Amino acid sequence: MRSRGMKAGAVATAIVMGSVALTGCGDDGGSEAGGTTASASASSSAGARQQDTQAVRNAYDRTAEAETAKLTIKVKADANGKSVTADGRGALDLAEGDSTMTITAGGQSVEQRVVDQVLYQKVPDPKAAGGKPWVKIDLKRVAGQQGADPQQIGDPAQSAAYAKAITDKDVSEVGTxxxxxxxxxHYKVSIDVAKLxxxxxxxxxxxxxxxxxxxxxxxxxxxxQQIDMSLEAPASAGPGASGAPQQAKVSTLMEFSDFGTDVDAEAPPSGQVADMTDRAAQGGRTGN
Structure with missing residues (x-):
């Protein structure tokens, strides 16, 4: 039986949201009688921050308990003076990470499925995939070939670090x-990348x-959930390359609704699929 986790990253980003059981911050005890108003106010503020932090930490568990949901996702990437956007709509198994989506980008819509950590996309032009109507990318293999720990993709204990990286000073309530x-x-959160x-x-x-x-x-x-990332990739090599690091900004917005909806994600017949895993791994591999 697989451990329950909340996994949405395989849809369009590498974000993995895991189930984590964390205890709340305990009360240090009441303040002494006669304490100043300032100290009481500080204590109240600290308690509110603890509650906010715990709410954000617990959110991954609370959402995973719903088991499934409808999902919309919007990704915008800006790099080298160009902007690329992609919109997705479908349904997601919050525990297994399986999903069915329709992704629209560049005026084209494609069917996408994620099944057992393998990404499938129906290609607009089968000739580009050797006559196959589908291509696939094994996400676990890509992680391994790029030097990442493949277990991080499917292990809730690893993805739990995402929530553990949040401390009281990193969470603030914006409003309703x-x-x-x-x-x-609405909360603003700052994730300590070193703890991931x-x-x-x-x-x-x-x-x-x-x-x-x-x-x-x-x-x-x-x-x-919205995450805004500023990425720096190694400098490109080869004729015409600038030699400067590549800068990119990526904004990912995900919305969940209709918890408990049916999710029916099945892999296409193997004879209709071209494997693009090695190409994807080579394209994403960074230099030393």
């Missing part, structure tokens, strides 16, 4: 908002912190 008619509480799996390498690309915004409903489940 309605999302599709649902009352939510592979944090030393990630820090070279992302910097020391990763800003995130998250909106939770009254049951503590994620309704919206």
């Amino acid at each position: 908002e309605k999302i599709d008619g649902v009352d939510t509480t 799996p592979g944090g030393a390498q990630l820090g070279k690309q992302l910097g020391p912190t990763l800003p995130m915004q998250i909106w939770l409903d009254d049951e503590g489940r994620i309704r919206r």
